[in-house]
Amino acid sequence: MDGYESWVEKQIREAQERGEFDNLPGAGKPLPGLESEDPDWWVKQLVRREGLDMTGALPPVMALRKEAAGFPESLLDLRTEESVRAVLEDYNRRVKLDRLRPAVGPFPPMLARTVDVDDLVAQWQVLRAEQAEAARQAEAARQADAARSPVSPVAAARGSGSWWLRLLRMVRGH
Numbered sequence: 001m002d003g004y005e006s007w008v009e010k011q012i013r014e015a016q017e018r019g020e021f022d023n024l025p026g027a028g029k030p031l032p033g034l035e036s037e038d039p040d041w042w043v044k045q046l047v048r049r050e051g052l053d054m055t056g057a058l059p060p061v062m063a064l065r066k067e068a069a070g071f072p073e074s075l076l077d078l079r080t081e082e083s084v085r086a087v088l089e090d091y092n093r094r095v096k097l098d099r100l101r102p103a104v105g106p107f108p109p110m111l112a113r114t115v116d117v118d119d120l121v122a123q124w125q126v127l128r129a130e131q132a133e134a135a136r137q138a139e140a141a142r143q144a145d146a147a148r149s150p151v152s153p154v155a156a157a158r159g160s161g162s163w164w165l166r167l168l169r170m171v172r173g174h
Contacts, residue, residue, distance in 0.1 A: 064112035072124040
């Protein structure tokens with residue numbers, strides 16, 4: 001058996017002879033995470049490296065708490081007060097449903113708090129107003145830049161004339 005070399009072993013040996021394993025990143029350094037006593041270090045490292053959202057893996061009460069921590073910023077893409085109220089009321093309904101679960105184990109169950117819908121709607125309105133003001137200021141700055149530009153915005157968007165006029169200018173050398 002010592003004289004037999006499998007195809008895989010042959011590929012590895014040839015790659016070593018060609019130097020394909022020389023100067024690899026991390027060569028001569030210890031593997032990260034081996035000093036940790038946590039058996040799940042590799043999962044945590046994978047989640048961090050890949051930027052995975054692990055909300056779905058959380059217990060329901062923790063997912064609810066995480067969702068509440070994002071209010072009202074997470075509601076900014078909603079357009080109407082009614083839709084914001086609907087999301088918040090749905091959240092409160094899910095919190096109340098979670099409280100109906102039977103307690104398991106010797107410890108009291110963790111609870112998520114309901115949110116004050118009116119208070120969060122008021123915060124959402126303030127944030128939306130700030131967002132709208134920032135958008136207006138950005139648009140005003142863009143229009144001021146366009147007004148200072150010698151080229152009209154329509155011509156700039158069109159590329160200063162139709163394609164055949166640009167071609168004619170190129171042919172004439174202008």
